[in-house]
Amino acid sequence: MEKLSIAGVLLGLLGIVGGQWLEGGAISTLLQGTAFVIVFGGTLGAVMLQTPLRVFVTAIRMGSWVFVTPLTSPLYLQRQIVEWSNHARREGLLALEMHLPNQEDPFIRKGLQLLVDGYGADKIREVLTVDIQAYEHFRWASARVWEAAAGYAPTIGMLGAVLGLVQVMERLGEPSQLGAGIAVAFISTVYGVGFANLLFLPIANKLKMLIQQQISHYEMLVDGFMLIANGENPHFVQGKLQGYLP
Numbered sequence: 001m002e003k004l005s006i007a008g009v010l011l012g013l014l015g016i017v018g019g020q021w022l023e024g025g026a027i028s029t030l031l032q033g034t035a036f037v038i039v040f041g042g043t044l045g046a047v048m049l050q051t052p053l054r055v056f057v058t059a060i061r062m063g064s065w066v067f068v069t070p071l072t073s074p075l076y077l078q079r080q081i082v083e084w085s086n087h088a089r090r091e092g093l094l095a096l097e098m099h100l101p102n103q104e105d106p107f108i109r110k111g112l113q114l115l116v117d118g119y120g121a122d123k124i125r126e127v128l129t130v131d132i133q134a135y136e137h138f139r140w141a142s143a144r145v146w147e148a149a150a151g152y153a154p155t156i157g158m159l160g161a162v163l164g165l166v167q168v169m170e171r172l173g174e175p176s177q178l179g180a181g182i183a184v185a186f187i188s189t190v191y192g193v194g195f196a197n198l199l200f201l202p203i204a205n206k207l208k209m210l211i212q213q214q215i216s217h218y219e220m221l222v223d224g225f226m227l228i229a230n231g232e233n234p235h236f237v238q239g240k241l242q243g244y245l246p
Helices: 003-022 033-050 053-066 074-091 093-102 106-116 121-170 175-229 234-244
Strands: none
Touching: 003 175, 033 121, 033 175, 053 121, 053 175, 074 093, 074 106, 074 175, 074 234, 093 106, 093 175, 106 121, 106 175, 121 175, 175 234
């Protein structure tokens, strides 16, 4: 669980709500269902229009990474690679087949399978580099979905403000009805800018950082697989991979 992400969301909300309270405004003023529907629904529709279904679904799933990071510790990966190196050095590359059923990551399974099948270091790098590039391209496209939402939300908020002002113009003869239209107008802008800068854009940037970390882990694994394929000493393998550790 990413405690810093949770704290960031809570602090952002507290800053807005606290500022409203310190200015003497009612907290309930910020709770406008109409404005929320306009901004959130409009932003969601715009993002769905520009995004392929598979990318959109993956982007939604990746949103949870901000709060529950799926990345494996690089130190754990280093220990795993050294363990595989020791095993292969003692019993041969075919012995690594016993490690395959325990691996949930398809990338790791593929790398171990290439070792078991007897491929050389250059061929392993060639095959796995293609996988890394495909992973990077697809995940970055998914992260940009959140970035696109951050771009659309303020504009949709302005659209909500215009709709609110239209309601005000239509009810100039009914002073008691003007408050609702004005509230929708201004709160829509708050929601648009707030969603973009407190939620969508931070999520996009954090996902990009996590994707880069995952790519670094995969590159570490590729180097490890190549060292094992070349029959390097496990102590050398451990030292070579030390550079990937934070």
